[in-house]
Amino acid sequence: MNNMTLTMVCLMPILAMVNMLFNQTHFLMTLLSLESITLSLTLFVPLMLMNCTASNTAMAVILLTFGACEASLGLSLMVSMSRSYGNDMLKSLTSTKC
Template identity: 85%
Template sequence: MNNTALTVMCLLPILAMSNMLFNQTHFLMTLLSLEGITLSLVLFVPLMLMNSNAPSAAMAVILLTFGACEASLGLGLMVSMSRSYGNDMLKSLTITKC
């Protein structure tokens, strides 16, 4: 694998985390940023384990499993929030409404 691809793979989790920090208006955008973090880690962690000669297949499956659980929980929370409050704006949530 060439050096440019490795650099991009190392920057993907950082870019996904910065996207999550700066896009916090809608709950759906936050969930998509979390999915980006999960998918970038699914690509990044096995690549780093492959460079250290460690078995990486099990770790990729575990990360995908946690990603699927996170997606289903997030979707359930978003549906519950949109039914209760009528929108998915994070700024409309306050401590008095929860």
């Protein structure tokens, strides 16, 4: 595999985490950042296992399963939050309405 491709795949989880740190205004953007972290790890883990000559491809399937569960839970939380508060702003969760 090309060194440039391997470097990009190694940087993808880090860039996704930085994206999550800076996009925390809307709940949907946070969910998209979490999904990009999951997808980048789905690419990253099997490639690193191939470099270590370990043929454990079940790890990618496990990561994809967790990604699907995370996406469905996040979507249900966003729907319930938008029904309760009327928007998906994360700042509306922290304010007390007494």
